[in-house]
């Protein structure tokens with residue numbers, strides 16, 4: 001099976017490329033400088049040239065707060081460009097895997113979000129990613145993998161943000177305790193995506209590491225022993241509204257693959273050993 005990764009220079013894209021290389025799968029990994037997915041001519045040419053069986057779109061506009069004042073760019077990259085990938089996938093007879101997000105939900109539920117729960121994004125970023133889901137469905141063969149709270153060694157993330165604050169010499173931190181989700185280590189997600197594709201999964205699937213926690217709980221695991229105070233989101237006004245509860249149910253993933261999600265605590269241990 002031949003794989004093509006777009007956005008291959010990002011946090012997930014880099015780990016997906018490593019996972020596929022480790023498995024000996026033929027993979028073409030195109031970073032933004034190799035392929036701008038908003039350019040219809042380039043997308044079509046790249047897919048024609050490489051004739052992949054699977055296209056995994058790891059490219060995205062991921063700056064959630066910046067997107068609030070940059071809606072056109074977020075929609076172009078997260079929405080319209082996915083339409084181009086779907087068209088190219090259809091021409092090549094390829095499967096399109098679109099990576100999506102817990103931010104397509106409004107966070108009003110108090111139990112894990114199932115794949116067919118109503119969406120209701122609260123932010124420009126969430127809406128743009130939902131446009132991407134709609135576009136991905138135009139691929140005859142598509143797999144939409146929603147995930148949450150990513151961290152990995154190849155990109156900026158919450159773990160590094162906490163460690164950077166501590167490196168600056170602050171003597172305590174305040175972290176929000178009223179948003180709950182499932183942190184996910186990108187090598188675990190990369191493995192899950194490969195597993196799903198190998199199993200022939202189609203439609204929408206949620207993958208997130210086990211178990212759910214708040215950002216405060218996550219911060220305490222990142223920096224045990226450091227003084228961290230739980231605070232409410234009101235104390236941290238940010239341009240983009242976040243869902244208060246965005247725990248994804250991974251039932252369908254478990255049914256399809258027979259595997260249980262990996263633990264983010266184990267992922268964190270590996271992360272900290274790699275990025276000491």
Ligand SMILES: NC(=O)c1ccc[n+]([C@@H]2O[C@H](COP(=O)([O-])OP(=O)(O)OC[C@H]3O[C@@H](n4cnc5c(N)ncnc54)[C@H](OP(=O)(O)O)[C@@H]3O)[C@@H](O)[C@H]2O)c1
Pocket residue numbers: 006007008009010011012013031032035036037038057058059060061062077099100101102129147148149150151154155
């Ligand atoms: N990070 C999270 O917490 C999180 C949570 C849930 C879901 N997701 C989703 O997971 C996926 C992977 O996220 P990530 O954290 O790995 O993101 P990331 O590290 O920001 O990687 C995204 C990559 O896409 C590239 N890109 C941006 N615009 C592009 C374009 N027009 N053409 C080609 N490449 C382009 C970026 O390049 P530049 O850096 O040069 O712009 C970057 O290398 C995304 O779909 C994201 O929406 C992320």
